[in-house]
Amino acid sequence: MVDAVVTVLLEKLLKALSEESRILVEFRDQFEKLKNELQLMQSFLKEAERLKRKNEVLRSIMGNLRELIYEAEDILADCQLQVKDDDPLSSGWLTCIRPSKLPFQYQTGKRLMEINEKISEIKNNISSYLGVPDMNRSGGMVDPNNDQMPRWSSPVYDHTQVVGLEGDTRKIKDWLFEAEHDILAIGVVGMGGLGKTTLAQTVFNHRVIEDHYERRIWVSVSQTFTEEQILRSMLRNLGDASVGDDNCELSRKIKQYLLGKRYIIVMDDVWSLDVTWWRRIYEALPKGNGNSIIITTRIEEVAQRMGVVEARVHRPKCLSKDDSWLLFRKVAFAATGGICNYRELESVGEEIVEKCKGLPLAIKAVGGIMLCKPQRYQEWRRIANHFRDELAENDNSVMASLQLSYDELPSYLKSCFLCLSIYPEDCVITRDQLVHWWIGEGFFPLRNGRPVVEAGEDCFSGLTNRCLLEVVDKTYYGTINTCKIHDMVRDLVMRIAKDDAFFKQDYSNCRHLGIQNSMVERHFMANKKLRALLSTTKTGEVNKVSPNVAKRFCESRYLRAMDLSRSIFETPLTGLLNHIGFLRHLTYLSLSSTHPLVQLPPSMEKLSNLLILDLSYCQNLKTLPTYIVTFKKLRVLDVSHCGSLEYLPKGLGRLSQLEVLWGFRPAKSSQSEGCRIGELRNLLGLRKLGLQLTGGDEIGYTEMDALVDLQELQHLTISCFDSNDEEVATKLDQLPPPKQLHELSLHFYPGKFSPTWLSPISLPMLTYLSISSGNLAKMKESFWGNDDSVWRIEGLMMENLSDLGVEWPRVQQVMPSLRIVNASWCPELASFPIDDVGFRGGVWKREEHAS
Known part of the structure; x- marks a missing residue:
């Protein structure tokens, strides 16, 4: 690289x-x-x-x-x-x-x-x-x-789409419904890249399966798993963090949760022929009630040893020629709805697809390359020839397609892609951590004053559109929050990262490390090249960092990115951070969800190069030091979910480069050292804002225009959690957002009636609206617009609004562009288009071409 x-x-x-x-x-x-x-x-x-x-x-x-x-x-x-x-x-x-x-x-x-x-x-x-x-x-x-970096404003590939699995899905569902007294075991066996996990996910998430089983558990089994990790993963699926228990206690808890329930368990991607761990887990599981287990593996003997009989082994076949071409079109021509408008490209595309041999992962990888290339014959022919050369060296069409995908990445995306190497197998990765890391190391070019966070998010889209990242979780309207990588993609990225000294599994002589519990002091002692040190724990886990390791964190003077999130330190974190001022090149620092963090040390004042500071979920953090307002380069400040934090320091308005501000708590008039909401007027580059209000005193009568002139603001979240002040709703009604706002979320809104400015006239560009919890009972007349104005809203979420009475036909009339609706626990909704849920929960989606 x-x-x-x-x-x-x-x-x-x-x-x-x-x-x-x-x-x-x-x-x-x-x-x-x-x-x-x-x-x-x-x-x-x-x-x-x-x-x-x-x-x-x-x-x-x-x-x-x-x-x-x-x-x-x-x-x-x-x-x-x-x-x-x-x-x-x-x-x-x-x-x-x-x-x-x-x-x-x-x-x-x-x-x-x-x-x-x-x-x-x-x-x-x-x-x-x-x-x-x-x-x-x-x-x-x-x-x-x-x-140059593209701007992903056009439609991109929908990762939830599957092709050619209808018969396979039906077959496995039929088997599942045959389960009776014992535990039914089903095996899905086949080579890598064949789509075993996709098939299991399609079945697992199917509506009839959700309705049929009272408990559903999905476990990704890495090649280096332990029995304890498997048990803890099962319990997390059941909503139990299970901190501090031994294996026997974990098994007992699982049995308690599943006793008397019909359940389904998926053990995805099992490799080990030694299945003694599985026998112990299996023996502790309650039997009967039509319970089922699905095992996906590349090794048929693994399925047999885990109790799958031959009659219940499913071997997925490669996609047919027609299905292969359909999948390729859905990816390569996603910007035009899967339609190829050029016959000469079709012939090259068909030639490429034939070389993929019906393997979905290979088809998606090559399709992702073509989605990101100009639709010109010469360019497509060059890619086809490159693919032919790769196949001549490696007959595995999946690995050849992935190598081709890497070779064809723009240089800035190669660095971004190699960042995936530090994460352990099956690790769920947050988009924000990746984007913040890329910003911190300056991996992508910035030209023409482009907002840095937007550019980083486009890099993330560049990897997802190339199908190098798999979607794990996304918002109701499709923005990806978390992702992971296929194990074959991981094989590729690990090899390249090792060759380029980007990351090595033995931690020696490389510039990027992931924090794990297995780290010891010697991993840092000889490594003076370190550029990034990031938390890479799996979902639901935390890093337990020993004092000897922790004290080494601040010794790599060229460190650009340090993310200590989700970590527990055996010594006070403040003591560790006393030496952080030595890291003068640091641009990204995350202390999110660290324990215990009560205050930031004075030495942090020296970190004048900081671009990103993430202190979210630091529940014990009481104040922010005044030197924060001297960080002139700061682009992202996140203090959301910091329950003990009363306000931010006065002078925050001087951070003119700020693009993202989450968890802003305005000071009351009695808090003279705090930042008032009026200072937000100066943050003209702000694109995302999270505002937390508890009392009317936090908005002065001269500050009602604090948001209206923020012309770059696109995403606004207003939360009034724990607010018992009736004046808050009155003040909010007079605090209009800017007209170009793209996305709005209202949480715990205290008023009975919607704000006057929540109207298609005041917010003509609003595309996504989310309203959850609170006292909202009725929409003001302004919400319904007039004969000349309708909403441009495409996505609508309504959640936990027990008093809100809205008639669905009227919503449809005023929101003709609506594609996605997510409504739950809103019993007063009338004529909502979801059957047999009592208008209390459900998701409704409409295709764009529907009337």
Whole structure:
């Protein structure tokens, strides 16, 4: 991934060199030379990356180049820190030659010259391997338009769609309904990429299966599982965190939850032929009531040893030619509803699909490549030829398609993709953690003042659209919250990450680590290259970090991203963070759900490069220090779900770069040190805002316009949890959001009537509306618009609104674009289009073409 790290450094160099007043005169020539050399090499690096897999010498050369690029980036970052430490009135980098700065200047200048000499030599070596006659001519420069980030505003592939599984699904459902007295065991057996998990998920989530079974348990069985992990996963499915129990107690609890209930258990992707763990679990399970178990595995003997008889083994077949082409079209032409408008592309597409041999994962991976490529014959033909070459080296069409997908990634997405390597098998990954990490390390280019969070989210979409990420959880209207990776995708990313020293499973000499309970002190002692250290625990688990390991966290001076979320420390966290000021390059810090965190230490004041600070779910955090308002680069501040936090510090409005602010609690008039809601007027770049209100005193009469001029605001959440003040509803009614708002969520709204501004006239761009809990009983007349105005809302959620009386035909009339409705526990809804649920729960979806 040398082309990726070169792209990142070039982006930073171009920005630094454009800031004339901030350039250190002594180093400018060396940085200019470095920039020119890298630009000359850039267009050849992608081909060199591909060829290095076959050439040990070229792989070594590219590895040396990668290390030099990282070192040059660290030098640039150190220079920028020297500027901050200088007199703020100074107009340049170290323009005042102070004795204390001379060693830094000398060593830096000398090392830059050495790096440039080595890079020039490497450039010549690479050119000879590639047969490029002269790489010193400008013709070798990369087209800057080839690697620009797309904006995913058009429709993309719906991951919930499945193709060719109707017969398989029906067969397994029929078997399940035959279950009687004992536990029925069903095996789904086949090679990797065949769609075993997809089939099991389709059955598991089917409406009739949900209705038939009172308890449903899904367990992803990793290759390195323990019996305890399996038991805890089963209990989490049943809603029990089960902290501190041994295996016997865990088994007893599971039996209690399932006793007298009809249940179904899926054990997904089992590898181990040693199934003694399963026999112990099986013996503890209650029998009878038509209970069932589905086992997916690549190894038929595993299914047999786990009690599946031959008559209940299902072996999925590869997709037919027609189904293969249909699946490919749904992915590759998702932007046009699965329709190919060019006959010449159809012929190339059919040729590609034939090479996938009916394997769904291969088809989706190649289809994802085509979705992200221009619909031009020459480009599609190039991809088809590349796929043919990959298959010549690797007859496994799934692995060949995944390698092709990686090779065809833009350079910035290669770095983003390799981040997946630090997560353990079957780990559920949050979108926000990935996006924040990518922002922190500067993995993607930022041009034309584009909002950094939006750009990061587009990178996430770039990987999901290429089917390199699998959706785990998403909002009611489709935004992905969590994801995971297929084990074959993980095989690929682990191999590349190891080759490129991005991440190694033995933790040695790599730049990115995931925090796990198995870590020991020696994993950090010799690793001074570390760029990112992130929590990678599985769902429902926490990191238990020993003091010896924790004290090493703040020793890697070039650390950019540190996420300690969901961690328990045996020593006070504040003591650990006393040394965090040493990490001057830190740009992403997450302390979310850490225990115990009562206050932030003074040393954090030195972290002036912070772009993202996540303190969400820190229930014991009482105050934020005033130095937070000096973090001028801050783009994301998350203090949501911090129950003890009374307000944010005064002066928050100075953070003019802020794009996301979750958990904002305005200070009351008596809290003179707190930030009032009026300061939000200054946050003109704010795109997402979470507002928490408990009393009317938090909104002054001169602050009613605090939100209306925030022209970039697209997502607003207002929560009035624990509010008993009637004045809150009155004040909220006079606090209109900006007209261009795209998404609105109201939680625990205290008023009986909807706000006056909740109308299609005041919010003409609103696309998604969610209202949950609270006292809302009736919509004001303004909500229904007039003859000239209707809502543009496509997604509507109504939840726990026991008093709300709304007639469904009237909703349909005023929301003609409505596609998705999620309503639960709203007993007063009239004529709602869901049968036999008493109008208290359900999800209704309509296809876009429906009348």
